[in-house]
Amino acid sequence: MKAFLNSLTTGLESKYIKSSELEILRLLEQIKAVTKYKNRYYLNDGFVCGKLDISSNGTGFLYSYDSKFKQDLMIENRDLGGAHFGDIVLAKLTKFKKPRQKAAVVAVLLMANETSVVYTKKIGPIIMGVTIQNSITIALKASQKSLKELPLGTVLKINNLDNDIVEVLGVLSDANVDQKISMALYNKREIFPKIAINEAISFGNEVDKSMYPNRVDLTHLPFCTIDPVDAKDFDDAIYFDKHKNEIYIAIADVSEYVSPYSGIDKEARLRGFSIYFPHIAVPMLPRELSENICSLKPNCDRLAYLFKITLNSNLEAIKEDLISCVIHSKRRFNYDEVDSLLRGEFDCQGEIKEWLIPLFDLTQRLKEKRLKNGFDFHTLELRMSLDENNEIKSTKFEGSTPSHSLIEECMLLANKAAAKRLSKGIFRNHEPADIKKINTLLDDLAALGIEAENHGDLIFMITQIQAKASELNIREDVDKLIIKAQKRAEYSSSSRGHFGLGFEFYTHFTSPIRRYSDLLLHRILKAQNDPKISNYLMLGIDELCANLNILEREADKVAWDFMDRKFARWAAKNIGQTFKCFIEESTNQSIARLDDELKGARIFLSDFCEILTPVMVQITDVDIPTAKIIGKIVEILDV
Structure with a gap:
């Protein structure tokens, strides 16, 4: 546009x-x-x-x-x-x-949005709507009599064409309204249309492999899945033949069930991505698919789209077979179990252990080779737990563990193999940062005592910065700054390479349950020998890629907005209290990140302080509608 x-x-x-x-x-x-x-x-x-x-x-x-x-x-x-x-x-x-x-x-x-989210507020004698996002006052299309019957602080979804009330979401004082607000701000919905639900139910609960004679039967192989402990949808399963050096990466064959322009497909295309909250996931596909017939659950026959990748002694892929098959996962692991297994603290009897540990050793060598051209970012992900009242119980930062690395390297192999098969389709590109962002990064690093110069070789420069950050024991913080300085990875119909990973070609193949891009890619790969279907799938591909980039950002924003709301409710109960923080941003306004017993909340400061400085911050005010916490520095701590 x-x-x-x-x-x-x-x-x-x-x-x-x-x-x-x-x-x-x-x-x-x-x-x-x-x-x-x-x-x-x-x-x-x-x-x-x-x-x-x-x-x-x-x-x-x-x-x-x-x-x-x-x-x-x-x-x-x-x-x-x-x-x-x-x-x-x-x-x-x-x-x-x-x-x-x-x-x-x-x-x-x-229109940016067809709807807005407002809460009711009395301004003089009149009940008005105040937008959640930016606190703009709006005259609602409803009688004052009906508005006065609602409690003040009632949260409403309104039509932007005429400010008519579309839905009553709840009241600001109720913590249960937070998810509804976060979803409504970006016009997301949890309930699936009836046509999509009926289509999903029609596939049943079980796979009868005799009904698929043209698929390769791999149910005899000891596949397993490795996912978070609370996962309900299993996109991928792996197996390693250590004698032939063959890695099998099996992905749920969602495209077998979801046809283009079906009821499920239209809804999945509209959603684009699953959205993950601390307490629940809002899936891209109906749960009858995402958590059932498509999910590679243990001890069940399931349809899969699989890469069998054969590596030589130099860890080069000498054969990459793409197979439509039936598999039977023999076990479901969570990441903690595999980490314990790799440390020798968890006993896993049977044939899976016989190949899982050798596969881990191989993937670590793959990672070491990959990092000669790409980067290893030590990032931490914020995890939040809620209590029975839907308020914060605890938070913690989690980093990548050996089990995460094992799965990541397998998925990277499959994604790269899929991309190499395409001349046009849907790629995942990541371009180098522009000079302006690099200069801002260098200024921030200088304040931390890391002197670096941009001589044009970004890969060498970033590697040197990371090495210095590791020496100073601030690697995670510096990696966050480096990621912020880079461009965002995006979808495109043509390949421009992936700077962060160091790949010439890259795409997303491994998560069709939760990403529409992967579902579309599966269809494109299956249609490569049929020009008519292939051309049909390519119609409007550039516009679709652009829309997926928007939907991906929105899915992230929904999840972040929800956590901000939970932090704001916690902060409202702690006004006047002081907490340990560190300065996360100091460009236009200093923003502190909570680093006390509770971690992760953003606090907007009235004072300026250098980035990463440890400080004690007093919470002075909280705005529940916008989920904004205000504070002031009361002490600068020694490093």
Whole structure:
């Protein structure tokens, strides 16, 4: 959308206009905002397109797509024309008054969200809605009589077209409303359409392998799954033939059950990804599939799409067979059990132990070889536990363990093997960081006593930084800064390589239960010998990849927003109390990260302090609707 609207400022030829953009072009023609000249469309003088931001006082700011506007354009509240935060709009310039150019919204070209989430608040004698996301006050399409019957702080989902109430989610004082708020903010839903549920149920609970004579029967091999202790959906299972040096990576064959444009597929495409909360997962597929017939559960025959990868003595893949098969997982392990097994503390009788330990040794050699071109980031993931009241019970940071590494290296092999089979399809790309972010990283590192220079070789520079960080015992913190400086990995129909992993080709093959990208990839791989089906699957692939990138970010934001809400409820009970923290950000505003008995909460500070400095912070205020915790530094601790 941005590229399309920006092209109108210099002239856009008709042949380059996509079908999805025609409706917007017709609207622009109707309101006489564009002119066609010699088969090119131009945005008329006085009009500007861009993305709308709205401050808490109701003033709008338009970030123009036209590069000639160096500063955002101010839009008075009365000139917003019903537009909402994040909308892409057409605006008309108004009379210029220093110090800032102003504009008025003419039309909303693309709504950021169809709905908003608000809570009711009494302002004077009137009950109004206040948006959860940015505290903007909105007049609701409901009678004051009906609004006054609701408790103040009632959380509502409203239609952005007319501010009509769509759903009552709960009340702010109830911790059970947090998940509903986080989901509604990004227009996610938990309940599946009836058609998707009925389709999922129709596949039953068991696989009869006699019904699949064209599949390779591998049920005699001792596969196992290795997942978190609370996992309910099992995407992948592994087996290693140590005599032939063959690694079998079996992935749930979801595409056998989910056909393109079926009821399940339409919903999965809309969701894009499963969303994981501390207490529950909201799956991409109906649970009748994700936790049942598709899941590679132990002691069950299951359909799988499998890579059998044969390695030579130099750990090079000399054969990569892709097989539609039936497997029978012999055991379900969790990560802790495998870690204990690898340490010799957990006894696992039988043939799985005979191949699992040799496979671990092999994957560690694979990892060592991979890291000559890629990176090993020591990251910690925040885990939160909730009590029976849906409030925080405990938090902890978890790092990667040997069992995680074993599975990761196997999955990387399969993902890389799948990518090598594609010329066009769906790739997972990760491009190097741009120079501006690298310079910011170097400034942050200098404050930590790590001097580094960018001589153009990013791989060498990052490796040197990590080595110095390990010496200073701040590796996890520095790795977090390095990751923040890099670009985000994204999906694309063409390969541009994966900088972080050091791979020329990479994709996502191993999680079709929880990622739509992997499901689509399975279909593409199966259709490689059928040009007609292959071309059909490629229709709109660029737009789909772009949408998956958005959906992936949203799934992450939903999970983070939920945890922020839980932290805010905890902080509201601890106003005035002091806790140990460290400074996580100090660019525009200092943000501390809680590092006490409870860990992980973000606290926005009124004072400035250098990054990673250990401090004692007093909680001074909490805003439950926006889940924002405010604090001040009361002591700087010795390192």
